[in-house]
Amino acid sequence: MGGSSSVPVVPPGGKKRGLLRRNGVAAAFLAPAALLLGVWIVYPAIYTLIRSFFDRDGGTFVGIDNYVELFSDDTLLTAIRNNAIWVGVVPALVTAIGLIFAVLTERVRWSVAFKTAVFMPMAISAFAAGVIWRVTLEQDPERGPVNAVIASVKDVISPPGVLPRARPSTPELEGSIKTGFVLKTPVKTGGTAALGLTAIPPKQVPEDSKPAAQPEPRAGTVGGVVWRDFSPGGGEKGVVEEGEDGLPGVTVELRDPGGKVVSTTETEPDGAFRFEKVGDGEYRVGIAQQTFAQPFNGVGWLGQKLIVPSLLIAYIWIWAGFAMVVIAAGLAAVPRDVMEAARTDGATEWQVFRRVTVPLLAPVLSVVFITMVINVLKVFDIVLSLAPGSVQDDATVIAVSMWRTSFGGVNDFGLGSAIAVFLFVLVVPVIMLNVKRFRAEEG
Amino acid sequence: MTYRPRWTLLLCSLLLSLAMTVSACGGGDGDKGAGNADPGADKTAAPAASDVSGEVSITAVWSGPEQEAFEAVLEGFKKSNPGVTTSYNSGGDQLVTVLSTAVEGGNPPDLAVLAQPGLAQDFAKKGALKPIDYASDALTENFAEDWIKLGNFDGKQYGVPFKGANKSTVWHNVQAFEDAGIEPAATFDEFLENAATLKESGVPAFSIAGADGWTLTDLFENLYLRMAGPEKYDQLAKHEIPWTDESVKQTLTEMGKVFADEENIAGGNRGALQVDFPKSVSQVFSESPKAAIVIEGDFVAGVIADSTKAKPGEGYDVSPFPAVGDSSENTVVGGGDMVVAFSDTPAVQALVKYLATAEAAEIWAKRGGFASPNKNLDPSVYPDDITRKTASALAEAEVFRFDMSDLAPADFGGTPGRGEWKILQDFLRDSKDIAGTTKALEKAAAKAFKS
Numbered sequence: 009m010g011g012s013s014s015v016p017v018v019p020p021g022g023k024k025r026g027l028l029r030r031n032g033v034a035a036a037f038l039a040p041a042a043l044l045l046g047v048w049i050v051y052p053a054i055y056t057l058i059r060s061f062f063d064r065d066g067g068t069f070v071g072i073d074n075y076v077e078l079f080s081d082d083t084l085l086t087a088i089r090n091n092a093i094w095v096g097v098v099p100a101l102v103t104a105i106g107l108i109f110a111v112l113t114e115r116v117r118w119s120v121a122f123k124t125a126v127f128m129p130m131a132i133s134a135f136a137a138g139v140i141w142r143v144t145l146e147q148d149p150e151r152g153p154v155n156a157v158i159a160s161v162k163d164v165i166s167p168p169g170v171l172p173r174a175r176p177s178t179p180e181l182e183g184s185i186k187t188g189f190v191l192k193t194p195v196k197t198g199g200t201a202a203l204g205l206t207a208i209p210p211k212q213v214p215e216d217s218k219p220a221a222q223p224e225p226r227a228g229t230v231g232g233v234v235w236r237d238f239s240p241g242g243g244e245k246g247v248v249e250e251g252e253d254g255l256p257g258v259t260v261e262l263r264d265p266g267g268k269v270v271s272t273t274e275t276e277p278d279g280a281f282r283f284e285k286v287g288d289g290e291y292r293v294g295i296a297q298q299t300f301a302q303p304f305n306g307v308g309w310l311g312q313k314l315i316v317p318s319l320l321i322a323y324i325w326i327w328a329g330f331a332m333v334v335i336a337a338g339l340a341a342v343p344r345d346v347m348e349a350a351r352t353d354g355a356t357e358w359q360v361f362r363r364v365t366v367p368l369l370a371p372v373l374s375v376v377f378i379t380m381v382i383n384v385l386k387v388f389d390i391v392l393s394l395a396p397g398s399v400q401d402d403a404t405v406i407a408v409s410m411w412r413t414s415f416g417g418v419n420d421f422g423l424g425s426a427i428a429v430f431l432f433v434l435v436v437p438v439i440m441l442n443v444k445r446f447r448a449e450e451g
Numbered sequence: 452m453t454y455r456p457r458w459t460l461l462l463c464s465l466l467l468s469l470a471m472t473v474s475a476c477g478g479g480d481g482d483k484g485a486g487n488a489d490p491g492a493d494k495t496a497a498p499a500a501s502d503v504s505g506e507v508s509i510t511a512v513w514s515g516p517e518q519e520a521f522e523a524v525l526e527g528f529k530k531s532n533p534g535v536t537t538s539y540n541s542g543g544d545q546l547v548t549v550l551s552t553a554v555e556g557g558n559p560p561d562l563a564v565l566a567q568p569g570l571a572q573d574f575a576k577k578g579a580l581k582p583i584d585y586a587s588d589a590l591t592e593n594f595a596e597d598w599i600k601l602g603n604f605d606g607k608q609y610g611v612p613f614k615g616a617n618k619s620t621v622w623h624n625v626q627a628f629e630d631a632g633i634e635p636a637a638t639f640d641e642f643l644e645n646a647a648t649l650k651e652s653g654v655p656a657f658s659i660a661g662a663d664g665w666t667l668t669d670l671f672e673n674l675y676l677r678m679a680g681p682e683k684y685d686q687l688a689k690h691e692i693p694w695t696d697e698s699v700k701q702t703l704t705e706m707g708k709v710f711a712d713e714e715n716i717a718g719g720n721r722g723a724l725q726v727d728f729p730k731s732v733s734q735v736f737s738e739s740p741k742a743a744i745v746i747e748g749d750f751v752a753g754v755i756a757d758s759t760k761a762k763p764g765e766g767y768d769v770s771p772f773p774a775v776g777d778s779s780e781n782t783v784v785g786g787g788d789m790v791v792a793f794s795d796t797p798a799v800q801a802l803v804k805y806l807a808t809a810e811a812a813e814i815w816a817k818r819g820g821f822a823s824p825n826k827n828l829d830p831s832v833y834p835d836d837i838t839r840k841t842a843s844a845l846a847e848a849e850v851f852r853f854d855m856s857d858l859a860p861a862d863f864g865g866t867p868g869r870g871e872w873k874i875l876q877d878f879l880r881d882s883k884d885i886a887g888t889t890k891a892l893e894k895a896a897a898k899a900f901k902s
Contacts, residue, residue, distance in 0.1 A: 147725055173653065206650075207653050207714070208653045209653030210630050238652055240630065240652075241633065305722075311724070397663060397664065398661055398664070398725065399724075400867060412868075415548040415552055418862045418866060418869065419547075
């Protein structure tokens with residue numbers, strides 16, 4: 009340490025010497041901190057400001073070009089807009105949730121356990137939290153727990169069909185998976201219908217399936233077959249061929265020429281079906297829509313549209329515990345007699361909370377709020393780890409843009425420095441506010 | 452671009468950058484001193500390679516098994532140069548960041564292995580790289596002219612090709628092809644017909660790693676080289692013709708045919724955007740495959756071996772990327788990792804020369820997951836038929852071109868969520884707007900090539 013050697017060996021006596029000695033000691037104590045601050049904070053800050061007026065390689069002075077670019081580049085504008093959403097949503101919600109948890113945990117029995125659980129996310133890094141949430145929010149219900157829960161509920165309410173992926177093998181079957189598919193050509197009583205489906209994996213053909221057979225026409229009935237109209241290489245479409253499997257358990261509808269369903273039946277193991285005792289006339293035969301009901305495919309939490317809300321939720325999950333602990337500490341210091349007095353005067357619990365507790369907690373709440381505003385302006389790691397590459401541009405925030413512009417492949421240190429300066433300018437007023445408040449409290 | 456598992460690597464690179472900061476403030480001088488050794492001692496040590504001593508630090512993308520393999524190569528070097536110590540650091544997914552930061556900070560490693568000649572050129576322009584003309588004999592002896600040229604900027608040699616990648620390969624699930632009754636396609640039209648048949652057989656044809664933009668640029672380049680030809684390919688790579696050129700539109704139209712049918716892509720177009728490269732491979736070769744075909748380079752084999760139980764031949768197989776129109780059958784788009792030097796101590800020079808030899812390539816080739824551009828390497832050292840197939844296709848290619856996006860400035864061709872990667876991801880999401888896509892590509896390219 010350079011400072012320690014400069015501490016003078018003090019000769020006895022003298023007021024001036026005492027002062028000198030005091031200053032020397034102060035300097036000795038301050039020197040390490042001042043040195044570190046200078047090297048790690050002051051010098052880089054000044055250099056960043058200067059660098060922001062130069063181009064990518066640092067050789068040419070470009071004036072405010074980088075700042076113009078900052079406000080004209082689409083990605084950077086998205087970053088600024090996203091940061092505004094973060095500032096608008098997160099500090100308020102974190103403070104509110106923290107307050108609710110703090111007030112409620114005062115009254116529950118397992119408050120320590122509850123507080124520990126809520127505070128736990130603070131113990132892991134935001135980067136790790138991002139990874140955890142990324143896995144949790146995977147779209148595929150087989151991989152992402154959140155979608156798995158939604159899927160298990162949704163599949164009970166509307167169970168998936170027998171053959172959700174199946175499609176008609178020929179244009180002869182018209183319709184869509186939402187309405188079911190109906191044969192274009194009407195069938196007369198005593199005739200048969202061939203309903204071919206493809207896009208069925210061999211493994212999804214039901215186990216009790218038998219090779220498909222075209223049923224014989226029989227008077228007074230309408231018969232037919234539903235089968236997997238595919239043999240290796242493709243096969244001839246619309247014709248039952250050797251080796252093609254019947255599809256059991258498919259719901260077949262008999263419709264009158266107006267399209268109204270007059271009768272339904274299910275197919276046999278060889279895919280055959282028959283409507284008995286059908287009156288004379290023309291009918292249309294089709295496969296009911298429930299056969300194709302889609303299984304739940306998962307909510308695209310990590311997709312373009314929901315990535316920002318997903319990030320906000322994850323971030324609030326991390327910081328709610330912090331807010332709760334700080335506010336609970338403030339709550340413990342609130343004089344109980346004021347609340348008791350309010351209750352004695354006939355105030356309801358809500359009134360006590362609204363008119364007494366919250367105003368008394370105001371200083372603590374504003375500390376939490378301001379801390380969160382600063383945190384949120386600088387938010388970085390969770391965005392990088394939670395948002396997949398394909399949506400990073402939609403999820404980006406100022407700090408992430410700064411990093412990506414400077415280091416993440418663009419390697420434009422000039423523009424990167426300009427973004428850093430812009431971010432600094434945004435944070436400064438909030439910090440000033442905080443400092444001012446601290447001063448007011450001390451004075 | 453080779454495959455890198457993401458999270459572990461991102462963590463590693465964070466730790467690495469931390470370590471670099473620490474060493475930068477700790478004892479940068481000490482490191483340098485050891486690397487340069489004593490100038491007086493150098494004069495006597497330099498002529499006999501085996502007496503060279505010093506330290507060499509190397510940074511590359513490889514981690515895990517690839518890192519072990521590369522360290523085995525370094526061991527081979529140390530056998531004949533016992534006086535040299537080497538230290539390898541994996542930059543992983545963030546290699547570009549790690550290196551750019553180190554170069555900007557004036558503290559780069561002695562050697563780096565780069566997959567992007569464009570990045571090497573950037574560094575050369577900045578004066579950060581040291582020419583390696585001392586290795587020119589070793590280069591002409593071991594490599595074809597095209598490969599040597601990749602590391603030559605402004606008439607000076609800066610790079611030694613070390614590892615090659617054949618990106619003109621198509622991998623398929625053998626069982627799915629049997630179920631559908633089809634054979635690998637020789638032409639692109641057959642390829643699309645096969646895709647339709649696969650869909651009818653009940654399995655979507657394509658698995659697309661939309662989350663990793665580089666897989667999409669690779670597909671584009673394979674089609675472009677075959678449709679527009681090598682001359683146009685070179686021009687587009689240097690941005691001498693604009694991305695709004697008719698040839699780009701035609702290629703995107705064909706590429707759009709792969710993306711057109713949502714039901715023929717595992718997870719649909721939007722779902723595919725969240726599929727990263729490892730998953731795009733594993734979902735084709737898992738027990739219940741979600742798709743039948745994945746179009747990517749020879750490094751797919753490594754992922755199959757790591758994350759599935761599929762066996763070569765029975766479970767998975769590979770075929771060359773189909774010809775389009777009258778394109779030559781042996782057309783290969785490839786990648787390659789190139790060794791560049793940030794310092795030129797005798798130890799560094801010795802190692803650079805060593806890495807250019809067939810002897811060095813053989814060490815890794817035997818272990819698998821490696822294709823060498825070294826023409827003196829005996830193909831029989833490759834561990835299996837599939838590697839031999841893809842590696843010799845690389846060596847025997849009639850038309851060979853380096854991955855275009857890796858030649859472009861990193862801002863355009865090598866950054867997640869930006870430039871070509873991002874625009875082709877948008878194209879995967881909605882493949883109808885071809886004119887808009889070419890305009891966006893041209894805008895991003897113009898900006899990146901300007902600076």
